[in-house]
Amino acid sequence: MTGKKAAETRRTSIGAQRNPASQDAILQAAEEILVEGGLGSFSIEAVARRAHAGKPTIYRWWPTRTILLLDVYHRQKFVDIAPDTGAIETDIFQLLSDLLEFWNTGHGGAVFRSVIAEAQTDPAASKALAAYMAERYQQGGEIFRRAKARNEVADWVVPELAMEIITSFVWKRLLTDRLEIAPEQLRLVVRHLVHGLKAQ
Amino acid sequence: MTGKKAAETRRTSIGAQRNPASQDAILQAAEEILVEGGLGSFSIEAVARRAHAGKPTIYRWWPTRTILLLDVYHRQKFVDIAPDTGAIETDIFQLLSDLLEFWNTGHGGAVFRSVIAEAQTDPAASKALAAYMAERYQQGGEIFRRAKARNEVADWVVPELAMEIITSFVWKRLLTDRLEIAPEQLRLVVRHLVHGLKAQ
DNA sequence: ATATAACGAAACGAGCCGTTTCGTTCAAGT
DNA sequence: ACTTGAACGAAACGGCTCGTTTCGTTATAT
CATH class of the missing domain: 1.10.10.60 (Homeodomain-like)
Structure with missing residues (x-):
């Protein structure tokens, strides 16, 4: 008893x-x-x-x-925001791939979605999210700083802004529940981002 | 009385x-x-x-x-998702500029933010949002179909996917409360998107 | 040895939820 | 002309969650 x-x-x-x-x-x-x-x-x-x-x-x-x-x-473990594969295109592919896997397989996706949603209601969450994102752009911008040193990316590229652009796509996928992206599909996305939309 | x-x-x-x-x-x-x-x-x-x-x-x-x-x-009035200025770069600038202004000055931003937040909680909202976005990508893809006909964009560009990529950036700005982007700054963003990050 | 603070459980009033009841207004059907 | 029935706003319902308070217990800090 x-x-x-x-x-x-x-x-x-x-x-x-x-x-x-x-x-x-x-x-x-x-x-x-x-x-x-x-x-x-x-x-x-x-x-x-x-x-x-x-x-x-x-x-x-x-x-x-x-x-x-x-x-x-x-308290979550975060993915490496600035992988160094030696080339900008594979760096970006690696980063987005890691993010998608982290959100998709672990608990990270559900938690992060919730933080973003909470930020639409609560100013405290909004402020915390903004501070966190700024820090991440700063860290992740290293990818582009390295690539610029290699003369691999254009000199007018702003590392932090480029970081924001490339992560925006996976943000949207997270928020619209479409995280499962096949590798070829993701490679195509990265191709759009890296080479631009315009014909050479 | x-x-x-x-x-x-x-x-x-x-x-x-x-x-x-x-x-x-x-x-x-x-x-x-x-x-x-x-x-x-x-x-x-x-x-x-x-x-x-x-x-x-x-x-x-x-x-x-x-x-x-x-x-x-x-019930909201929506912006023209496929402006036709004759060039891809100005089309995209026009579209993003219109979206930002609509969200920033009117009631559209607050309402759309709320829909996205609701979609993180309610499957019905999520479903409705997904359907709406698919329709918008389809419509807006016209920008890239026209540009491809002009041989202005690469042939491997997927109109709907390109549409999703370019709108992702302003989505993120909407959700992180940073809608106020100066025209020069927005032009720089469009430049990243259109010309890509890689040095020519 | 005493004062102090954290712990879980329980209960509190306040407020919102979705529903029901009520008296009313008026179009639709006979 | 008369009856039926649906939509309207107001009010009240029981049920639930909220953030807080009270309580007896436990063990550190002084």
Whole structure:
């Protein structure tokens, strides 16, 4: 009868300090809810239930739903934003391919979609997303800085802007649920981006 | 005293038929709420209050919040997706410029952002958005079909895919709240897209 | 040894959800 | 001319989630 309770080993306070076990359980439950049910199912209440945590515990450390969402997001492993294959076209192919795979196979896609959606409603999420993207463009621009040093790309190319352009396409695919792109198809996309649309 | 009521001219039934005045008031209130408060403030309850309409009236004609949102969206005036200036580069500049202005100055931006955000949660919105985008790519692809006839763009360019690529950039700007792009800056973006990133 | 803070559970009032009931207005059918 | 029936706005419903408060318990920090 009471053995059930013992097996479930209820978490409790470990004194006047934060309990890492609760923290982990909450973040993991939050991620699972996002992956399984999307942002629509994501609420403090739902996370508390799933994590067997008290709502006050969550509100103490994550004052808003958005902050909890962003914490889940920042705990993810991210792909290498600036692969170095030696050629600009294969660099871009590698980057987009890695992004698509990360979003498609892991939990990254569902979480990132949710962050973008949240940013359409919550200014705090919008601000955090903007800061994160600026940093990523800066890092990823390295691809183009290297290529310019090799005289492989035109000198008027702005690394950060080029980065934004090439990632825009996969963003749109993420948001419209069309992440599954065959390698030949992706190569064609990269060809459009690298060689431009105009006849030579 | 009672003159106040008379001035507010309460709407009522016009018999066993839909009341266009109520329909208009509801759709207008819905749009205003989206523009002023975003998707977070958008609820049937809020729309009913603002439109001085009964909730059953709304639920009768728009069974879900998503359907009402999509109706607001479809009532918008849309920009010409396939301008014909005679050259591919100016066509694209015109198109992106029109889109940015439409989103930035009117109500279109707030409404479209909301549709995209809703699509991250509601499959019905996702489906509707996908269908709409496919249609727009088809229409807008005309830019590239014309340019190919002029031998202005490479023959391996896929009109619908090229359309998706060039609109992806402004999508991302819309979703990250950076719609204000100076003409020179936009011209630079178009240059990246049209001439590609690689040195000739 | 005492004060302090975190923990999970439970319950709170407030507000929104989608539905139902009500009295009304008026077109459509007889 | 009369009846039927549908649409209208208002109000109230039960059910749910929200963010907060209260409670008894646990264990660190002083």
